[in-house]
Amino acid sequence: MSDTPVTYVRKEMLGQKAPPTSEVGPVRWVRENLFSSPMNAFLTILSLYAIYVVVSHVGPWLLNGIWDAESLTECREIIAATGDGHHSAACFGVISARWHQLVFGYYPSELYWRPILALVVFLVGISPVMFPSLPRKLYIVTLAAPLLCFWLLWGGSIWFPVSIALGFGVGVVAHKLLDENVSALAAIIGAIVLPLLFWLYLAGPIASGLDSVIPLGIEFVPSRSFGGFMLSIVIGLSAIVISLPLGILLALARRSDLFIIKTCAVVFIEVIRGIPLIVWLFTAQLLLNYFLPPGSSFDLTLRVIIMVTLFASAYIAEVIRGGLAALPKGQYEGADSLGLNYWQSMQLIILPQALKISIPGIVNTFIGLFKDTTLVVFIGLFDPLGIASAIRATTEWNGIYWELFLFIGIMFFISCFSMGRYSLYLEKKLQREHR
Amino acid sequence: MKKTVFFGALTVAGLVAGAASAATLDDVKARGSLNCGVTTGLVGFAAPDADGNWQGFDVGVCRAVAAAVLGDPDAVEFVPTTGQTRFTALASGEIDLLARNTTWTMSRDVDLKFEFVGVNYYDGQGFLVPKALGVTSATELDGATVCIQTGTTTELNLADYFRTNGISYEPVPIETNAEGQQQYLAGACDVYTTDASGLAATRATFENPGDHVLLPEIISKEPLGPLVRHGDNEWGDIARWTLNALITAEELGVTAANAAELSMEPGNNPEINRLLGTEGELGAMLGLEADWAKKAIMAGGNYGELFENNIGENTAIALARGLNAQWTDGGLIYSPPFR
Numbered sequence: 001m002s003d004t005p006v007t008y009v010r011k012e013m014l015g016q017k018a019p020p021t022s023e024v025g026p027v028r029w030v031r032e033n034l035f036s037s038p039m040n041a042f043l044t045i046l047s048l049y050a051i052y053v054v055v056s057h058v059g060p061w062l063l064n065g066i067w068d069a070e071s072l073t074e075c076r077e078i079i080a081a082t083g084d085g086h087h088s089a090a091c092f093g094v095i096s097a098r099w100h101q102l103v104f105g106y107y108p109s110e111l112y113w114r115p116i117l118a119l120v121v122f123l124v125g126i127s128p129v130m131f132p133s134l135p136r137k138l139y140i141v142t143l144a145a146p147l148l149c150f151w152l153l154w155g156g157s158i159w160f161p162v163s164i165a166l167g168f169g170v171g172v173v174a175h176k177l178l179d180e181n182v183s184a185l186a187a188i189i190g191a192i193v194l195p196l197l198f199w200l201y202l203a204g205p206i207a208s209g210l211d212s213v214i215p216l217g218i219e220f221v222p223s224r225s226f227g228g229f230m231l232s233i234v235i236g237l238s239a240i241v242i243s244l245p246l247g248i249l250l251a252l253a254r255r256s257d258l259f260i261i262k263t264c265a266v267v268f269i270e271v272i273r274g275i276p277l278i279v280w281l282f283t284a285q286l287l288l289n290y291f292l293p294p295g296s297s298f299d300l301t302l303r304v305i306i307m308v309t310l311f312a313s314a315y316i317a318e319v320i321r322g323g324l325a326a327l328p329k330g331q332y333e334g335a336d337s338l339g340l341n342y343w344q345s346m347q348l349i350i351l352p353q354a355l356k357i358s359i360p361g362i363v364n365t366f367i368g369l370f371k372d373t374t375l376v377v378f379i380g381l382f383d384p385l386g387i388a389s390a391i392r393a394t395t396e397w398n399g400i401y402w403e404l405f406l407f408i409g410i411m412f413f414i415s416c417f418s419m420g421r422y423s424l425y426l427e428k429k430l431q432r433e434h435r
Numbered sequence: 436m437k438k439t440v441f442f443g444a445l446t447v448a449g450l451v452a453g454a455a456s457a458a459t460l461d462d463v464k465a466r467g468s469l470n471c472g473v474t475t476g477l478v479g480f481a482a483p484d485a486d487g488n489w490q491g492f493d494v495g496v497c498r499a500v501a502a503a504v505l506g507d508p509d510a511v512e513f514v515p516t517t518g519q520t521r522f523t524a525l526a527s528g529e530i531d532l533l534a535r536n537t538t539w540t541m542s543r544d545v546d547l548k549f550e551f552v553g554v555n556y557y558d559g560q561g562f563l564v565p566k567a568l569g570v571t572s573a574t575e576l577d578g579a580t581v582c583i584q585t586g587t588t589t590e591l592n593l594a595d596y597f598r599t600n601g602i603s604y605e606p607v608p609i610e611t612n613a614e615g616q617q618q619y620l621a622g623a624c625d626v627y628t629t630d631a632s633g634l635a636a637t638r639a640t641f642e643n644p645g646d647h648v649l650l651p652e653i654i655s656k657e658p659l660g661p662l663v664r665h666g667d668n669e670w671g672d673i674a675r676w677t678l679n680a681l682i683t684a685e686e687l688g689v690t691a692a693n694a695a696e697l698s699m700e701p702g703n704n705p706e707i708n709r710l711l712g713t714e715g716e717l718g719a720m721l722g723l724e725a726d727w728a729k730k731a732i733m734a735g736g737n738y739g740e741l742f743e744n745n746i747g748e749n750t751a752i753a754l755a756r757g758l759n760a761q762w763t764d765g766g767l768i769y770s771p772p773f774r
Contacts, residue, residue: 073751076642097485106487224512225487286523380475380515380524390483390515393476394490395751399640401613 061090065403069093071396094397095407101391102407105227105382111155111219115230118152121145122237130422146241153226153234157217159210163203171195223301227382229411235301236370239308243369244362246309247316248355252346254317255324265317272314278375280307285379304376312369319365323358324350356430363423367416384408459531459663459670460504460722468510471497472530475515478636479746479754480536480556489513492745493534496555496661496678499731500532503677503723508734522547525664532674534661536632548665552675555660555738557758557767559653560592561631563638566646568625573652577602582615582624584608588655589629596654612637630657632746632754639751653758673721680728682770683710684737686761691736698729710773717773728773738768 021027035041064082066089069075075091095102104112125145128138147161174194179187211217226234253265272280284303327350335345355362377386388404391397463469473481473493481491489497489511498508514530525533526548536558537543539551564570573596583590585608597604607624609615616637619627627634631653638644661678663671684690687707689697698711708714712725721727735741739761746754760766 072640101483101485101487106483109486222512224514282519285520286527290527377475378517378519380517380520382475382515386475386515390476393474393478393482394484395478395639398478398636398751399616 061088064089065092066090067092067096070097072398072400073396090403090406091400092403094391094400094403098387098391098397099407101387102228102384102404102411104230105387106225107221107227107230108219108225111221114152114155114218114221118149119233121148121152126241151218154221154223155218156220157207157211157215159207159214159216160203162210163207164199166206167195167198167203170198223299226301228384228387231301231376231381231383232370232373233415235305235308235373235376238305239312239369240366242309243312243316246313248320248351250313250317251320251324254321269314269317272310273318277308277311277372278378280311281375281379283307300379300381304379304381308369308373312365315365315369316362319358319361320354322361323354323356326357327353356427359423359427359430363419367419370415370419371412384411459667460673463504463531467505468512469497469501469504469532470512470514470530471501472514472516472521472524472533472535473497474535475517477536478639479632479750479752481513481534483513490745492556492741493536493661495735495741495745496534496681497532498734499681500661500674500677502734503680503727503731504673506724506730508730522549525549525662528664531670532661532663536659537662539658539660539662543662549662550665550671551660551662552671553660553678554658554767555678556632556658558630558632558657558659559758560589560628560655560657561634561653562650563619563627563634563647564625564650566648570650573650573654574600574602576604576626578604579625580605580607580623582607582609582618582627584612584615584629585610592655593628616640632752635746635752635754639753669722673723676721677728677731679770680710680731680773681738681741682761682768683773684728684732685739685768686763686770689732689737690740691733694729694732698726706773 018024022031034044064079066075066078069078069091070093072091072094075089075093079089079091100109100112104115107115121141122145124138125142128134128136128142147165151158151161171191171194175187175191178190250265250269253261254269256262256265281304284307285300288298288303331349331353332345335349338345340348374383374385376383377389380386382390385408388408391404392400473489473491476482477491477493479492481489481493484490494513497511497513501511502508514524516524516530516533516535521533521535521537522543524530533549534555536556538558539554543549544551562573562576564576570576576597581593581604583593583606590606593604593606604626607618609618612629612633615627615629618624620641627637629637631649634649638647638649641647661674663674683706684694687704687710689707689710694711697707698713701708701713705714709717711729712718712727716725718725718727736744742754742756742759743749746752748755756764756766758767760768762769
């Protein structure tokens with residue numbers, strides 16, 4: 001036996017080796033996700049081929065796109081001059097020549113700053129509602145935004161929106177005085193009836209009186225000049241902003257114990273929801289005309305906004321009712337046991353939870369509503385699709401399809417995708433359970 | 436309660452409206468602009484250009500009426516209407532005149548209670564074929580495949596025509612004009628058939644329009660014209676005679692360029708004098724100024740000029756006058772005399 005010890009146990013640790021290349025990084029990911037079985041490998045190759053086919057056809061078409069052409073004929077001449085005859089290219093000249101119509105419709109071009117400013121005012125006005133970290137003072141803008149946007153978009157005398165605002169002032173004052181001196185019920189009735197009377201009988205004379213003393217205003221733009229995305233956004237955003245509070249009230253009314261209120265809400269929701277939007281739009285366009293005196297300027301765009309708002313509020317009401325129904329009964333009882341009255345319990349306990357649950361549904365409805373605004377093309381309003389066919393109806397651009405649809409699709413996608421992202425942000429921020 | 440009051444008010448307003456809508460001319464003058472219904476966009480007939488100004492053959496009629504009544508061809512509010520909304524817009528008084536490539540049919544004239552004031556374009560169903568097919572007449576189309584919009588009168592007209600001529604065809608059903616263009620260009624059918632003006636406009640969008648021809652046969656009657664409401668004959672007369680003035684102007688050789696000169700003083704042709712108001716009282720009979728027709732002609736030219744500038748052979752649409760030539764040239768365009 002030799003004294004030499006037989007070393008069969010390693011004394012020092014080996015350094016860590018890199019894992020085999022097939023087990024790390026992109027290679028592993030590809031192997032596990034794309035080629036894990038013969039079937040998957042086959043499908044992967046098939047998909048790659050499909051992607052290649054699409055990209056190899058659409059890619060050059062997009063990249064060779066011609067941006068500076070005044071007509072389809074000119075576009076084709078440029079393509080024929082540069083290519084080998086089988087060469088295809090998009091003719092984006094239509095977008096560079098007509099983008100202002102796709103975005104603003106027939107709004108006077110020297111006044112484009114007004115809708116843009118109105119959008120800025122709207123965004124500033126809505127920002128404190130959407131992002132609670134912003135200073136509370138911004139709520140002043142929120143209060144002024146609707147009338148300010150209205151005035152910027154349509155123009156005319158400033159005294160008209162001012163006298164409308166005065167009506168709200170009348171309501172607030174009436175509510176305060178009656179609440180202190182008579183009763184709460186009288187205060188609510190007064191706060192509704194008095195402003196209505198003010199708007200019906202006093203607002204007009206006051207506005208024209210003030211206007212004759214101090215003529216102050218900007219150029220009036222008729223609704224007929226509205227078009228393109230501006231029209232979609234005006235209809236969509238007005239409907240969204242008004243239908244949410246209206247929908248909340250309808251949802252509460254539908255769950256109310258008061259028979260008449262409940263019945264009214266049920267009938268309203270079921271009737272509005274049970275009839276297609278396009279029928280309501282035709283009603284706004286055609287039927288109302290027979291009742292209104294000819295030449296009376298109850299504007300078509302306003303009629304459409306009202307119809308779309310009512311339609312959206314019925315859907316929102318049902319979405320919020322779902323949220324209300326999802327709350328455990330204990331929440332309602334807890335609110336009652338704290339001695340809160342109906343409005344307090346709704347405001348402090350029930351609605352914050354119910355609305356949070358309903359966020360995806362609400363945003364879903366809003367996205368649908370925004371896209372539904374394209375239906376107004378059927379009543380002769382120039383939404384983006386209407387503008388597109390009007391552009392096609394000129395001799396320069398007759399026969400152009402894909403480029404316009406692509407542009408419109410991208411614009412709608414950007415708007416709707418941002419709404420969806422905001423909804424996700426809100427859901428994450430408001431998440432309270434399962435932490 | 437509030438709703439009841441609201442609807443009550445609407446009803447009263449509706450009744451008042453019915454009573455007040457009789458004198459369209461006064462309404463238009465008081466408003467200072469003519470509300471003219473047009474299509475939302477049809478190549479050559481009505482479409483807004485890059486600056487939002489409406490252009491086209493039907494638009495020319497609107498501008499002529501506005502010029503005759505208000506003296507200003509730009510005093511027009513163009514109300515875009517769709518196939519569904521056009522008649523209601525006119526019946527409800529939202530528009531004063533509808534100039535929207537509308538076919539004059541008996542039921543529209545009688546049952547819908549409108550008054551067609553004339554025909555500004557005689558359209559009809561035609562055939563578009565590739566030149567390579569070597570066909571020069573629709574009667575040679577035996578056995579051809581035909582792209583045709585389903586559920587339209589064009590389908591029935593086609594069946595009738597081929598049956599009458601004892602030849603056969605194979606229909607390729609399509610839904611829209613856009614689809615028709617694609618199918619035809621892809622060679623899915625030998626022939627594409629729809630209204631001749633539509634075929635011409637479609638052909639104008641092709642990459643090589645010269646490779647395709649419109650066959651001479653027109654197999655249906657589609658007289659397109661402006662229309663007004665029943666019940667206001669004075670207004671109807673104004674629209675009718677404005678259109679007639681444009682037609683007569685072409686016949687007499689009065690154009691946008693020479694109308695001003697010819698109306699300076701009475702010339703040798705008494706009908707031109709009556710038309711341009713240098714002789715007689717024709718304007719006053721309509722309740723308009725003596726130079727109403729001159730203004731209408733200077734708005735966009737006479738009938739022939741409107742045709743040439745918007746849809747004529749020098750434009751991309753390149754429609755031949757055909758049926759729409761003056762009666763003196765063998766067409767159907769014919770105005771009663773100005774006397």
